[in-house]
Amino acid sequence: MPTHALQIRNLAFRYDAPGSTPFELHVGSLVLGAGEQMLLTARSGGGKSTLLGLICGLMDPLRGTIEIDGQDIHDLRGAARDRFRGARIGVIFQTFNLLIGFSAIENVLAPLMLSNIPRGEHQARAAALLERLGIERPHAKVEHLSVGQQQRVAVARAVACKPALVLADEPTASLDPENAGGAMDLIQGICRDTGAALLCVSHDPSMAQRFPRQERLDALSTQGANAS
Amino acid sequence: MTDWTIIRRSMTGRMFSTVTTVLTVGVAVALMLVLLAMQGAGRRAFERGSGNMHLLASADASPLVAILNGIFYANAPRRPLTWAQFDRVARSAPWEYAVPTQYGDSFMGLPVLATNTDFFARFQPNPGSAWRLREGRFFEAPFEVVVGARAARATGLKVGDTIHLTHGAPQSRDLGDASAVAPHVHTEYDYHVVGILEPTGGSHDRALFTDLSSAWIIHAHDRRVRENPGAGRTTQEHLTDADRLITGIYLRLVTRAGSDTPANLPQVFDQLRRDATLTIAQPKQELDRLFLIVGNVNELLVAIAAVVLVSSGIAIMLALYNSMEQRRRQIAVLRVLGASRSRIFGLVTTEAALIGMLGAVVGIALSAVGAAAAAGVMKTRLGLDIDAALPPREIVRVVLIAVALSTLAGFVPAMMAYRTSVAKNLRPIA
Numbered sequence: 001m002p003t004h005a006l007q008i009r010n011l012a013f014r015y016d017a018p019g020s021t022p023f024e025l026h027v028g029s030l031v032l033g034a035g036e037q038m039l040l041t042a043r044s045g046g047g048k049s050t051l052l053g054l055i056c057g058l059m060d061p062l063r064g065t066i067e068i069d070g071q072d073i074h075d076l077r078g079a080a081r082d083r084f085r086g087a088r089i090g091v092i093f094q095t096f097n098l099l100i101g102f103s104a105i106e107n108v109l110a111p112l113m114l115s116n117i118p119r120g121e122h123q124a125r126a127a128a129l130l131e132r133l134g135i136e137r138p139h140a141k142v143e144h145l146s147v148g149q150q151q152r153v154a155v156a157r158a159v160a161c162k163p164a165l166v167l168a169d170e171p172t173a174s175l176d177p178e179n180a181g182g183a184m185d186l187i188q189g190i191c192r193d194t195g196a197a198l199l200c201v202s203h204d205p206s207m208a209q210r211f212p213r214q215e216r217l218d219a220l221s222t223q224g225a226n227a228s
Numbered sequence: 229m230t231d232w233t234i235i236r237r238s239m240t241g242r243m244f245s246t247v248t249t250v251l252t253v254g255v256a257v258a259l260m261l262v263l264l265a266m267q268g269a270g271r272r273a274f275e276r277g278s279g280n281m282h283l284l285a286s287a288d289a290s291p292l293v294a295i296l297n298g299i300f301y302a303n304a305p306r307r308p309l310t311w312a313q314f315d316r317v318a319r320s321a322p323w324e325y326a327v328p329t330q331y332g333d334s335f336m337g338l339p340v341l342a343t344n345t346d347f348f349a350r351f352q353p354n355p356g357s358a359w360r361l362r363e364g365r366f367f368e369a370p371f372e373v374v375v376g377a378r379a380a381r382a383t384g385l386k387v388g389d390t391i392h393l394t395h396g397a398p399q400s401r402d403l404g405d406a407s408a409v410a411p412h413v414h415t416e417y418d419y420h421v422v423g424i425l426e427p428t429g430g431s432h433d434r435a436l437f438t439d440l441s442s443a444w445i446i447h448a449h450d451r452r453v454r455e456n457p458g459a460g461r462t463t464q465e466h467l468t469d470a471d472r473l474i475t476g477i478y479l480r481l482v483t484r485a486g487s488d489t490p491a492n493l494p495q496v497f498d499q500l501r502r503d504a505t506l507t508i509a510q511p512k513q514e515l516d517r518l519f520l521i522v523g524n525v526n527e528l529l530v531a532i533a534a535v536v537l538v539s540s541g542i543a544i545m546l547a548l549y550n551s552m553e554q555r556r557r558q559i560a561v562l563r564v565l566g567a568s569r570s571r572i573f574g575l576v577t578t579e580a581a582l583i584g585m586l587g588a589v590v591g592i593a594l595s596a597v598g599a600a601a602a603a604g605v606m607k608t609r610l611g612l613d614i615d616a617a618l619p620p621r622e623i624v625r626v627v628l629i630a631v632a633l634s635t636l637a638g639f640v641p642a643m644m645a646y647r648t649s650v651a652k653n654l655r656p657i658a
Contacts, residue, residue, distance in 0.1 A: 056564065056650075058563075058650045058651050059651060078568060079568035079571070082566055082567060083566050085566055086564075087566060093654065097557065097560075099562075100558070102233075102237060105229075109229030110229060110565050112229070114562070122229070
């Protein structure tokens with residue numbers, strides 16, 4: 001069992017957008033231990049989405065390595081990388097990105113269906129998660145649920161495959177301050193319970209007190225730029 | 229939750245689009261199936277009439293006209309053959325049968341064929357199967373009538389009925405021929421229905437059959453009244469050679485057991501053709517020629533159906549293409565959750581194939597209705613009894629083509645789905 005949920009080394013990414021200055025991202029070193037929770041703050045346009053895309057293996061770096069649970073995701077190709085992402089990384093989006101037209105439980109079943117987890121376990125696992133997260137109507141279409149309930153479905157979906165790493169991208173930006181606190185309790189609690197590390201990206205100042213460890217993306221970048 | 233759930237939700241989520249696309253494919257498949265069924269059935273219906281005869285002799289203008297008049301009752305032949313000519317033909321070769329026929333009378337617009345008992349005893353309307361009676365017996369004497377299956381249904385005639393024939397075929401009115409007899413009903417001669425035939429599926433089903441001498445007597449009676457308006461009842465004794473006219477001869481050569489094409493057929497055919505007063509037709513050859521002409525039209529129709537099928541494929545492509553715009557986010561989410569590009573590609577092509585398959589099922593159902601309707605039209609307009617059932621192999625072929633085309637049509641939207649950028653489509657809506 002690797003001790004690191006996430007280990008980034010000498011990461012460099014460059015995107016040449018036509019007609020504008022090229023976008024560059026450097027991360028010298030970023031390590032997140034198993035089950036560790038960390039807040040990453042970034043200014044708008046600072047490369048937060050790019051970093052998440054790189055960690056998920058949706059974009060390829062210029063150089064450097066990103067290991068999740070001991071596996072360099074960029075060493076995997078095609079379907080293998082997709083399956084690895086689905087199984088080992090859970091993502092919670094700001095806008096939830098639930099599958100519209102599908103029920104709450106179907107949204108939680110989706111990543112299980114795409115994983116190698118035996119089909120027989122799916123239903124029980126999804127139902128137990130939803131119950132634990134307080135979803136009262138698991139068979140209701142997600143678009144008919146309240147925003148708070150939708151958030152819970154998104155959290156349940158992120159941890160359905162028992163990932164090593166949960167990425168939360170501005171998880172509270174769509175919620176009012178009251179609900180935001182509850183949602184963060186939920187996310188941090190379930191990550192602790194399932195043993196998943198949590199990398200939360202946010203610029204919400206109220207988040208700071210929740211995380212003992214905090215990093216600034218531009219600080220990591222500078223560090224990376226200096227290193228190279 | 230399976231891939232199937234995702235496909236089903238995608239289809240039911242856009243119910244209107246799915247239903248219209250399925251119907252589009254269904255109509256195209258039905259059109260194709262009906263045309264193919266009609267093509268085969270039309271030919272089969274035509275082939276049934278000529279039965280097991282090898283040659284047809286008449287005085288018609290061309291062999292094709294001889295076939296259309298002599299077998300399919302298109303028009304009453306205008307030029308007759310004399311009994312002397314019949315005798316000559318009958319003695320010219322080793323015939324298994326030489327059956328004289330005369331088509332000139334009608335009953336309620338249905339053709340009446342005057343012939344002799346060999347017509348039922350020797351000539352087989354479908355090769356290998358003899359005439360069968362549903363009721364009564366074949367005619368044995370003048371003024372006895374046997375009614376074809378469809379003619380019986382159309383007229384409601386039954387054994388024991390007495391009828392009066394119309395001298396002159398239903399169409400002879402249109403010929404504008406001064407020598408043609410104006411159709412008139414012979415109430416002075418009673419015909420007795422003695423038998424009703426089982427259906428043969430061919431042209432003869434809508435005809436009535438009677439003894440040649442009765443037709444001759446009516447013809448002789450007309451002649452005698454013309455010569456002497458006060459002439460009495462005409463009998464066999466009044467017949468002269470000028471009355472003993474026929475319009476066709478069904479001919480079959482003696483064949484060896486197990487063979488239907490006698491070796492001497494070409495030789496006999498050539499020999500008979502030397503007689504310029506005769507028109508000799510080989511039904512199979514003439515039908516081939518006819519279908520060569522009709523076949524072009526058929527091919528054109530099938531080509532049009534193929535184009536309709538292709539455009540239904542384009543409709544699938546369009547429907548899925550439009551849906552892709554709405555589904556980009558869903559596809560991106562599925563990718564993040566672990567779905568590979570090829571799985572996404574598979575989802576979209578499977579949906580397209582499924583629409584094609586549903587369309588094909590709808591098409592088969594529609595074609596069953598459509599073929600029955602088309603067969604009905606052929607029956608009432610052309611008098612052809614059409615068995616419009618398409619062989620299952622053909623149906624499977626058309627279904628496979630429809631599904632293959634649909635799947636192909638799914639490739640463009642599936643490619644869009646395959647290429648969907650995950651990062652771009654998951655950005656929060658600004």
